[in-house]
Amino acid sequence: xxxxxxxxxxxxxxxxxxxxxxxxxxxxxxxxxxxxxxxxxxxxxxxxxxxxxxxxxxxxxxxxxxxxxxxxxxxxxxxxxxxxxxxxxxxxxxxxxxxxxxxxxxxxxxxxxxxxxxxxxxxxxxxxxxxxxxxxxxxxxxxxxxxxxxxxxxxxxxxxxxxxxxxxxxxxxxxxxxxxxxxxxxxxxxxxxxxxxxxxxxxxxxxxxxxxxxxxxxxxxxxxxxxxxxxxxxxxxxxxxxxxxxxxxxxxxxxxxxxxxxxxxxxxxxxxxxxxxxxxxxxxxxxxxxxxxxxxxxxxxxxxxxxxxxxxxxxxxxxxxxxxxxxxxxxxxxxxxxxxxxxxxxxxxxxxx
Numbered sequence: 021x022x023x024x025x026x027x028x029x030x031x032x033x034x035x036x037x038x039x040x041x042x043x044x045x046x047x048x049x050x051x052x053x054x055x056x057x058x059x060x061x062x063x064x065x066x067x068x069x070x071x072x073x074x075x076x077x078x079x080x081x082x083x084x085x086x087x088x089x090x091x092x093x094x095x096x097x098x099x100x101x102x103x104x105x106x107x108x109x110x111x112x113x114x115x116x117x118x119x120x121x122x123x124x125x126x127x128x129x130x131x132x133x134x135x136x137x138x139x140x141x142x143x144x145x146x147x148x149x150x151x152x153x154x155x156x157x158x159x160x161x162x163x164x165x166x167x168x169x170x171x172x173x174x175x176x177x178x179x180x181x182x183x184x185x186x187x188x189x190x191x192x193x194x195x196x197x198x199x200x201x202x203x204x205x206x207x208x209x210x211x212x213x214x215x216x217x218x219x220x221x222x223x224x225x226x227x228x229x230x231x232x233x234x235x236x237x238x239x240x241x242x243x244x245x246x247x248x249x250x251x252x253x254x255x256x257x258x259x260x261x262x263x264x265x266x267x268x269x270x271x272x273x274x275x276x277x278x279x280x281x282x283x284x285x286x287x288x289x290x291x292x293x294x295x296x297x298x299x300x301x302x303x304x305x306x307x308x309x310x311x312x313x314x315x316x317x318x319x320x321x322x323x324x325x326x327x328x329x330x331x332x333x334x335x336x337x338x339x340x341x342x343x344x345x346x347x348x349x350x351x352x353x354x355x356x357x358x359x360x361x362x363x364x365x366x367x368x369x370x371x372x373x
Contacts, residue, residue, distance in 0.1 A: 066361070196258060203267050
């Protein structure tokens with residue numbers, strides 16, 4: 021068992037935050053699944069922009085799509101990447117089956133232009149879900165007010181969802197509530213709950229990158245991990261509610277927390293900081309290639325996520341005492357994240373125009 025595989029006994033799954041035709045056809049993704057226990061894949065507009073721009077395997081396929089007169093740039097993009105999503109789903113399908121739906125997911129994001137359009141998000145998610153046609157796909161939507169509204173509808177319809185761009189406890193709690201509402205509505209419809217899955221993607225390094233210049237040295241590099249641990253403690257408490265007892269009895273599975281933006285941006289910090297510090301039951305950590313390789317080389321697996329809840333609360337209290345409003349920070353980072361995805365999507369569509 022290598023260092024990445026050693027994380028699994030603690031109840032966490034490692035997903036890869038990258039996808040390209042080169043990863044698929046070179047066999048590298050398959051090797052990482054087999055050797056490192058990679059249990060899922062996430063994508064986003066920035067990932068696919070880089071892949072389509074740099075991977076020569078897309079060139080001929082894109083030229084063929086550009087020769088079709090009735091496709092716009094977004095339709096060409098979807099026809100280009102959906103086969104990659106399907107191929108990754110197929111690679112991970114044995115894990116999906118063996119785990120009875122806990123592992124093996126691949127995420128594709130709706131257009132960032134729909135971030136504030138609940139109805140448009142639902143329509144796009146339905147269309148992508150149907151096009152991918154794999155039970156272990158996840159449709160990725162942002163945790164805006166519109167996205168949270170869409171989440172409840174999609175879960176009710178049995179569509180797996182990866183809710184992204186979460187930066188605060190309030191944002192995560194709204195996501196949990198919508199997931200529960202969707203499950204409850206699905207149960208009232210007489211539909212099965214056991215194969216519906218969702219993850220709530222909480223972003224880490226961006227929090228520290230924004231806050232560190234505002235904090236005393238003793239608190240730098242600590243806020244994101246403390247906030248994630250606090251959110252996890254709240255998640256555990258929520259699962260003790262009467263509503264969850266009823267949903268669990270009907271076969272529902274919790275919405276797992278997913279740690280995102282886990283590549284360390286500050287070279288003064290450990291390059292595996294956001295992996296080693298957040299290992300715990302029923303969570304996912306989605307890692308970029310460099311972080312995967314770093315942890316494989318020198319990461320240490322241990323049950324760290326729930327190890328010191330009082331210490332996490334103390335760090336958050338000190339951050340607040342330093343004048344930081346973490347809810348306002350979360351709102352700002354979500355807006356900034358949407359802008360980054362908008363820009364990446366625009367650049368992506370420029371490639372397929």
